[in-house]
Amino acid sequence: MLAVHGGAPVRGGVSWPQWPQYDADTEAELLAALRSSRWSVSWYSPAGGKSRERLFGEAFARYNGAAFGVSVDHGSSALVIALEALGIGPGDEVIVPAVTWVAPATAVLRAGALPVLVDVDPETGCLTADHVYAAVSGRTRAVIAVHLACTVAPIDELAELAREMGLALIEDCSQAHGAQWAGRAVGTFGDIGVFSLGAAKTLAAGEAGAAITDSPELYRRMLMLRADSRGYSAHDPLPGEYELVELGEIMGGNYCMSELTAGVLLDQLPRLDAQHAHRESRTRQLEAGLAAIPGLTPIPVPAQVNRRAVYEYGLRFDPGTFGNAPIERVAAALTAELHTRVYPPRIPLPRSNLLRPHTKPRFAATWNTARATDRPFPGADHYCDHTLLMHHSVLLGDPRDIHDILTALDKVRTLAHTLTPADTSIPTT
Numbered sequence: 487m488l489a490v491h492g493g494a495p496v497r498g499g500v501s502w503p504q505w506p507q508y509d510a511d512t513e514a515e516l517l518a519a520l521r522s523s524r525w526s527v528s529w530y531s532p533a534g535g536k537s538r539e540r541l542f543g544e545a546f547a548r549y550n551g552a553a554f555g556v557s558v559d560h561g562s563s564a565l566v567i568a569l570e571a572l573g574i575g576p577g578d579e580v581i582v583p584a585v586t587w588v589a590p591a592t593a594v595l596r597a598g599a600l601p602v603l604v605d606v607d608p609e610t611g612c613l614t615a616d617h618v619y620a621a622v623s624g625r626t627r628a629v630i631a632v633h634l635a636c637t638v639a640p641i642d643e644l645a646e647l648a649r650e651m652g653l654a655l656i657e658d659c660s661q662a663h664g665a666q667w668a669g670r671a672v673g674t675f676g677d678i679g680v681f682s683l684g685a686a687k688t689l690a691a692g693e694a695g696a697a698i699t700d701s702p703e704l705y706r707r708m709l710m711l712r713a714d715s716r717g718y719s720a721h722d723p724l725p726g727e728y729e730l731v732e733l734g735e736i737m738g739g740n741y742c743m744s745e746l747t748a749g750v751l752l753d754q755l756p757r758l759d760a761q762h763a764h765r766e767s768r769t770r771q772l773e774a775g776l777a778a779i780p781g782l783t784p785i786p787v788p789a790q791v792n793r794r795a796v797y798e799y800g801l802r803f804d805p806g807t808f809g810n811a812p813i814e815r816v817a818a819a820l821t822a823e824l825h826t827r828v829y830p831p832r833i834p835l836p837r838s839n840l841l842r843p844h845t846k847p848r849f850a851a852t853w854n855t856a857r858a859t860d861r862p863f864p865g866a867d868h869y870c871d872h873t874l875l876m877h878h879s880v881l882l883g884d885p886r887d888i889h890d891i892l893t894a895l896d897k898v899r900t901l902a903h904t905l906t907p908a909d910t911s912i913p914t915t
């Protein structure tokens with residue numbers, strides 16, 4: 487019997503790997519930032535030298551093979567300053583995939599432009615060049631390509647199309663830190679790569695973000711945009727000096743990353759590759775086992791991807807694999823078997839409760855439902871109705887964890903006929 491109906495769960499009493507991960511070294515970094523008395527890049531430097539947020543920006547750029555990195559307080563802020571640095575504003579349209587967290591769409595509104603939601607590949611949830619091409623209008627200025635869950639958008643085609651059509655390209659790598667396409671890090675194909683470094687992400691610091699670019703001009707503009715029109719002084723600050731100077735070439739806001747956060751990130755970044763390698767070996771084990779379960783397949787990853795970054799591991803299922811049970815019931819049944827969340831993707835942005843521009847006067851003035859959302863999104867609907875996701879931390883444990891996941895998938899598949907659509911006793915995820 488399924489655990490959701492009172493049967494014994496596949497996984498009883500064994501905990502999953504904790505996320506985020508930290509140890510005595512993380513505590514030491516955090517304590518050092520605390521004791522430095524320099525809690526903000528905007529505060530003076532008692533001991534002199536670069537701020538931690540600047541050091542993290544540099545280290546993160548190096549990690550990605552980019553020339554410049556800017557630390558910010560959120561991935562959402564990174565999107566806003568990227569759009570503003572590219573000069574995008576009122577009257578402009580920006581193409582945003584219909585399946586993603588809401589931030590890429592809200593960032594476009596915050597920049598004063600109109601997000602035009604575009605359908606996605608039904609198997610990956612990512613934009614394709616064909617979808618983008620069909621949506622371009624005389625007002626389109628940029629594309630935000632999101633590398634979703636555990637795969638990578640077809641970034642070579644998207645970059646080529648953007649170049650041909652004179653559009654800016656922002657890569658949102660919030661779900662793909664460290665993924666590589668043909669040996670090159672995602673985030674370096676477009677004009678700017680943006681990252682969330684929120685608590686759930688594979689590089690995590692609670693609330694944080696970053697942007698990378700190879701352009702000195704975009705770097706300089708993003709520095710000012712995130713620090714109230716200030717940039718770094720020409721020399722490293724001496725003891726007692728401020729590191730930021732008023733440049734005032736473009737008006738900014740305050741999206742600066744705290745020094746305490748930057749301390750945590752300086753500890754976390756060197757761990758990322760080993761964690762990716764660990765997740766990759768569990769992913770391979772999971773995918774080998776999946777081959778024996780009818781109807782279930784991994785989300786496809788383009789052949790050019792030589793290193794994937796799993797943020798949410800995604801499984802696709804053929805229609806009928808779980809009988810006629812709604813996806814929410816299947817997800818709830820798996821969650822009950824495994825004692826860790828298994829969930830469908832968020833509903834597509836055109837129908838999301840989180841995208842309600844008419845609730846804010848500033849956004850309502852820009853919003854245009856007919857242009858932004860009024861069309862079918864069959865790819866997005868298919869992706870969201872046939873995909874199940876799990877957080878990447880389930881791939882950071884030992885092989886037994888994967889055995890449990892496979893056992894639960896097969897058990898729920900076999901007993902799916904007991905999950906009727908009308909069974910309201912089952913909580914949804």
Ligand SMILES: Cc1ncc(COP(=O)(O)O)c(C=O)c1O
Nearest residue numbers: 560561562587589660682683684
């Ligand atoms: C694809 C994507 N873009 C942007 C963001 C926003 O990042 P933040 O929550 O750090 O503002 C997220 C966060 O979940 C995300 O997944």
